[in-house]
Amino acid sequence: MSISRREFIQQMLSLGVSAAVVAAALSILDCSSQPFPGPGSDNTTPPPPPPPPPGDAAYLAVARGESPRAMVEAALAALGGIERFVRPGNDVIIKPNICVSFRTPEYAATTNPEVVGALVALCLGAGAGRVRVMDNPFSGSAEEAYPTSGIEEAVRSAGGEMEVMAGMKYQDTAIPYGQKISHWPIYRDILETDVVIDVPIAKHHGLARLTLGMKNLLGVVTNPGALHTDMPQKLTDLATLVRPHLTVIDGVRILMNNGPSGGSLSDVKMANTVIASHDIVAADAYAATLFDLQGEDIGAIRAAAHRGLGTMDLDAIKIEEIPVGA
Amino acid sequence: MASEGKQRDSRAGGTGLLSWRRLRRASQILALVLFIYLLLNVRRDGGGWLAHDLFFRLNPLAGMATMLAARQWMLPLALGGVVLALTLLLGRAWCGWICPLGTVLDWARPPRRLQRRVSLPPQWRQTRYLVLFAVLFSALLGSLAFMVLDPVTLLQRSITSAILPATHSVVAWSEKLLYRFQPLQTPLEHIDGFLRDTVLPLEQPFYLPALLVLAVFGGVLALNAIKPRFWCRYLCPLGGLLALVSRVSLMRHAVNREACTACQRCARECSLEAIPSSGTFVAHPAECTLCLDCLESCPTGAISFRAGTPPAEPAPGGISRRAALASVAAIGLGAGLLRLAPVLGKAEPLTLRPPGTSETDLRQKCIRCGQCINVCPTGALQAGVLKSGYDGLWTPVMVPRHGYCDFACRRCGEVCPTGAIPLLSLEEKRRAVIGKAEIDKSRCIPWANGLNCIVCQEMCPLTEKAIELSQATAANSEGYQTALLLPEVIEERCIGCGICEHQCPVRGEAAIRVRRA
Structure with a gap:
């Protein structure tokens, strides 16, 4: 079969035009995904502070004891029960720290599996519709890290699900209160779900000195390495947008040195503590005391407190300390 | 191959359930599916209960070349002997019934009306023996660089470093686009959940020479438009090896002269043109791949495969002794040139190798199958095309800016079919510099x-970090004196896993780089 020159040109033209139309349509779709305004560097409006706790519930609860499960339950009870945060049918995301795929829980590089399991069970007990647990390790894949950390088994047996964070869900998102960063690719589900529970393990960190609740939020963005220069301000910017409803700090085993991945049991200290608060800054500030530091000493805590994201003045809030018998 | 009775059956029911052609096609499909399953599955659990490197081990060319180059007996590669024995018995059944590339080429055959009616000189068929000679002679000199022309490694490379990454990219891009539409989100999550870590890797793989791989593969497919199975007829070194063995194989294509009506249907049907279109109509054993199409096309049932028929006529079209000698000499000199790679003396400072791997082992044992590159979870391993000289063509190099050597992983050593990358325990790997x-x-x-x-x-x-921080004070952007932490590498501790280089936030080339120790 042969075609005339005219037919050939017609076909090529129509092909070209349709390709251009498809490309244009796609690029329009692409533009619509960038909702952020200009750079927010002169943004001085403070973000809203955390709401006061209801009734006589504690602002911050500290449980001490041997059993991680009992400590989590006691701390939550002091805050007014998990029902204060989780309503029936809610979609809950729990964000532990599963930073690497090569450390088992006793090295205190990843959040205590029992702490995470206990939280899953509490949420489901309060009628949560779905409880997902996720993190994005910086070394190794989530598929490997989840079982190694022991968290996968704890979550599954408590009835929750582990989610491997999917590339398509990171979407460039405006950070309206951001001063250093005005937008960043953030995991969509973290922003859209009903309840986010931040469950870091308290660890030493070379730059931040400690990695706690705010630093743990780096697990929900892409390219966290780029947030390391001027980290306190950038972490605070991120925390103005990603605001966990509840922060539970695992201080069962804490890593005193060579963080964040550790590797030597001599760096691990049994602190047998669980700290919980709706105020991420207060929880972080209290956790600093496990290392004989103050909130003031940690750049991110100081910056976030100055920005009004929470308080690091532990004398000004109602703290309930609960000993949990063996 | 077919007893007289079976043969009559197949003639009677040429389209019956158990026709030879159907059996052959079923075997081809099964082998190709198994091949793809193994190369996908090896990334997850090393192949399951089947040897993930089954096809490399079955490949007698890989076995012979590797043992020649390494000058050592390697038992796992002796499985290729089974295929050699099969060939001695039946002829080139591997090519017609098993070879995954052959199957792809059978499918990629253009419709008859589009096939170019060109006739190529029969002596072109000798090219594959020259390719075979190049593979084996350079192996004798200690280099496996020509194994890039092996059909099994060629298909493996094409699928893992070009076709899959391209598929991944298209899928990921469409997913991200479609994910903006609310009603599509749940189905997309299910689709993504299914595809991840089964068919597609977790992260977008990226291989620098992917376009080159695709061009070679596309070239092999395009040649198919000139002649069906052009690659198998003229170029394939494994086909060449099996063709040599087939010359003395036991089972042979035979034609009953009394029944034959010289209708030439078999000759037209034969996709390798192994059957002459005049004279005896007996297929040449070095060309016949036992596809058995002729068996079913013969209207009088004159064709059979049986043991012990006398050797067939000489191969269609030999080449002159002078041409053969010249080609052999050229290949010999070429193989000699391969040895002149400068890296043998002083290695390129940034050409990093998989953990525990020696430069000599890579040259002598790496069959260029690319399985290590396929399984590397972070994309650290890349095909160094000419990064380590001609001799090191397509051997794996580690590129930390692309990916780091995962502290919890030793997959490259686990999957290497020839031990070019040693199998280290995790403890040993964590100490391998x-x-x-x-x-x-x-x-x-x-x-x-x-x-x-x-x-x-x-x-x-590392538990004792190979990077330590020292304190200094510096003025920050607002003019305050702040504590500044300055990193220093403690060289004795560093193992060069490259995660520092990979994650270094400096744009472009990292400010911390791993160099060969």
């Missing part, structure tokens, strides 16, 4: 810009 990291203080953020960073120190997986 790939290289040493070095900080470029003129570009490093704390050293050059006076800003805190320490990503490299944070990432270092």
Whole structure:
């Protein structure tokens, strides 16, 4: 079969035009995904502070004891029960720290599996519709890290699900209160779900000195390495947008040195503590005391407190300390 | 192959359930599916209960070349002997019934009306023996560089470094686009959940020479338009090896002269043109792949495969002794040139190898199958095309800026079919020095810009970190004196896993780079 020159040109033209139309349509779709305004560097409006706790519930609860499960339950009870945060049918995301795929829980590089399991069970007990647990390790894949950390088994047996964070869900998102960063690719589900529970393990960190609740939020963005220069301000910017409803700090085993991945049991200290608060800054500030530091000493805590994201003045809030018998 | 009775059956029911052609096609499909299953599955659990390197081990060319180059007996590769024995018995059944590339080429055959009616000189068929000679002679000199022309490695490479990454990219891009539409989100999550880590890797793989791979593969497919199975007829070194063996195989294509009506249907049907279209109509054993199409096309049932028929006529079209000698000499000199790779003396400082791998082992044992590159979970292993000279063509190199050597992983050693990459225990691998990291203080953020960073120190997986921080004070952007942490590499500790280089936030080339120790 042969075609005339005219037919050939017609076909090529129509092909070209349709390709251009498809490309244009796609690029329009692409533009619509960038909702952020200009750079927010002169943004001085403070973000809203955390709401006061209801009734006589504690602002911050500290449980001490041997059993991680009992400590989590006691701390939550002091805050007014998990029902204060989780309503029936809610979609809950729990964000532990599963930073690497090569450390088992006793090295205190990843959040205590029992702490995470206990939280899953509490949420489901309060009628949560779905409880997902996720993190994005910086070394190794989530598929490997989840079982190694022991968290996968704890979550599954408590009835929750582990989610491997999917590339398509990171979407460039405006950070309206951001001063250093005005937008960043953030995991969509973290922003859209009903309840986010931040469950870091308290660890030493070379730059931040400690990695706690705010630093743990780096697990929900892409390219966290780029947030390391001027980290306190950038972490605070991120925390103005990603605001966990509840922060539970695992201080069962804490890593005193060579963080964040550790590797030597001599760096691990049994602190047998669980700290919980709706105020991420207060929880972080209290956790600093496990290392004989103050909130003031940690750049991110100081910056976030100055920005009004929470308080690091532990004398000004109602703290309930609960000993949990063996 | 077919007893008289069976043969009559197949003639009677040429389209019956158990026709030879159907059996052959079923075997081809099964082998190709198994091949693809193994190369996908090896990334997850090393192949399950089947040997993930089954096809490489069955490949007698890979076995012979590797043992020649390494000058040592390698039992796992002796499985190729089974295929050689099969060939001695039946002829080139591997090519017609098993070879996954052959199957792809059977499918990629253009419709008859589009086939170009060109006749190529029969002596072109000798090319494959020259390719075979090149593979084996350079192996004798200690280099496996020509194994890139092996059909099994060629298909494996094409699928894993070009076709799959391209598929991944298209899928990921469409997913991200469609994910903006609310009603599509749940189905997309299900689709993504299914595809991840089964068909597609977790992360987008990226291989620098992917376009080159695709061009070679496309070329092999395009040649198919000139002649069906052009590659198998003229170029394939494994086909060449099996063709040599087939000349003395037991089972042979035979034609009953009394029944034959010289209708030439068999000759037209034969996709390899192994049957002459006049004279005896007996297929040449070196060309016949036992596809058995002729068996079913014969209207009088004159064709059979049986043991012990006398040797067939000489191969269609030999080449002159002078041409053969000249080609052999050229290949010999070419193989000699391969040895002149400068890296044998002094290795390129940034050409890093998989953990525990010696340069000599790579040259002598690496069959260029690319399985290590396929399984590397972080994309650290890349095909170094000419990064280590001609001799090191397509051997794996580690590129930390693309990916780091995962502290919890030793997959490359587990999957290497020839032991070119040693199988280390995790403890040994964690001590195997790939290289040493070095900080470029003129570009490093704390050293050059006076800003805190320490990503490299944070990432270092060693218990006693190979990067230590020293305290200094510097004026920050607002003019306050702040504590500045300056990273330094403790060279004795560093194993060169490269996660520091991978994650270094400096744009472009990292400010910390791993160099060969």
